[in-house]
Amino acid sequence: MNAPNNRKKVLPNKFERHKLFGSVDPGPKTKPIEKDKMADLQNSRKDFLFEIDAVGISNVKHPIQITSQLQPQSQTTIGTFTFTSKINQDSKGTNMSRFTEQLTEYHSTKNFIVSIASMKQFTQDLAVRLKQEDAYMEVTFPWFFERKGPSSELAGLNHADATIKVSYDKKFGFDVEVGLSGTITTLCPCSKEISEYSAHNQRGIVSMTVSLTDDFDETAHDWKEVLLEAAESNASARIHPVLKRPDEKMVTEQAYENPRFVEDMVRLVAADLYEQPFIEKFSVACRNEESIHLHDAIASITYDKSKEMK
Numbered sequence: 144m145n146a147p148n149n150r151k152k153v154l155p156n157k158f159e160r161h162k163l164f165g166s167v168d169p170g171p172k173t174k175p176i177e178k179d180k181m182a183d184l185q186n187s188r189k190d191f192l193f194e195i196d197a198v199g200i201s202n203v204k205h206p207i208q209i210t211s212q213l214q215p216q217s218q219t220t221i222g223t224f225t226f227t228s229k230i231n232q233d234s235k236g237t238n239m240s241r242f243t244e245q246l247t248e249y250h251s252t253k254n255f256i257v258s259i260a261s262m263k264q265f266t267q268d269l270a271v272r273l274k275q276e277d278a279y280m281e282v283t284f285p286w287f288f289e290r291k292g293p294s295s296e297l298a299g300l301n302h303a304d305a306t307i308k309v310s311y312d313k314k315f316g317f318d319v320e321v322g323l324s325g326t327i328t329t330l331c332p333c334s335k336e337i338s339e340y341s342a343h344n345q346r347g348i349v350s351m352t353v354s355l356t357d358d359f360d361e362t363a364h365d366w367k368e369v370l371l372e373a374a375e376s377n378a379s380a381r382i383h384p385v386l387k388r389p390d391e392k393m394v395t396e397q398a399y400e401n402p403r404f405v406e407d408m409v410r411l412v413a414a415d416l417y418e419q420p421f422i423e424k425f426s427v428a429c430r431n432e433e434s435i436h437l438h439d440a441i442a443s444i445t446y447d448k449s450k451e452m453k
């Protein structure tokens with residue numbers, strides 16, 4: 144065994160260590176420290192050349208509560224928020240602290256469960272707090288839902304990314320869009336057709352964004368479940384967290400019996416979204432992470448029912 148050759152170190156204290164690495168004493172401070180005596184650049188008025196369509200903050204992560212008609216019916220997850228509003232040509236800047244100030248207030252005092260209704264209230268309150276005519280907020284969060292194996296019925300949690308976007312305008316009211324991005328299995332129809340055996344298959348990501356009618360009742364329909372079902376029920380097979388052999392056989396055979404191109408996916412999902420009376424406009428995109436390529440296959444459709452001839 145080698146004898147230890149290092150002596151026990153005697154370190155300078157933390158203050159001295161910081162100085163050693165370049166920290167300096169504070170310089171003279173001449174500017175006010177009281178809020179009411181500080182310059183308020185944001186609120187200065189002048190002709191600043193252009194109105195701004197949207198100014199605010201993005202990538203704000205915060206714990207949120209959500210509900211679902213699938214199990215678990217309530218859960219805590221992490222929301223990633225964007226908050227903005229317009230500002231006029233004569234306004235230098237927005238008051239950015241008010242966005243997170245209101246989020247914290249809602250979280251700590253208002254039992255803030257993120258929903259379409261609570262986000263409508265939030266954006267309206269935000270416009271008042273910002274002294275603006277409008278406000279916009281968007282949140283994306285992982286939504287967890289229980290999924291059982293098709294034969295064993297063994298359960299586990301899957302997740303999809305859900306989004307709610309709410310615009311408020313004092314004159315025109317609210318505009319609401321929701322979206323979901325979920326994962327599915329697709330098995331290639333071409334590969335199945337041309338091959339003696341097997342067919343390549345992969346994970347596909349279906350992303351949907353929809354505009355809801357004004358009378359949409361979120362207590363009657365869980366929009367997350369509706370969008371998830373549109374994606375999964377049209378896929379070659381669903382994705383499962385727990386599969387025993389009898390389950391695996393079932394999903395493998397189901398995928399072979401339901402081959403889908405990326406084009407088939409967007410058309411079939413579009414048909415389901417089209418049939419929902421509370422969906423006005425929608426866009427659907429599918430991205431297959433091809434298992435026989437390094438690249439992905441993509442397709443998308445955007446459709447506005449309100450533009451149809453009556």
Ligand SMILES: Nc1nc2c(ncn2[C@@H]2O[C@H](COP(=O)(O)OP(=O)(O)OP(=O)(O)O)[C@@H](O)[C@H]2O)c(=O)[nH]1
Pocket residue numbers: 178183185236237238239240241
């Ligand atoms: N407008 C603007 N603010 C910024 C920018 N970068 C940072 N800030 C923010 O300026 C904020 C402080 O300004 P305000 O929110 O107006 O603070 P305040 O005037 O003390 O707040 P109120 O009393 O609510 O008016 C901090 O939250 C910073 O994040 C920027 O590019 N534009």
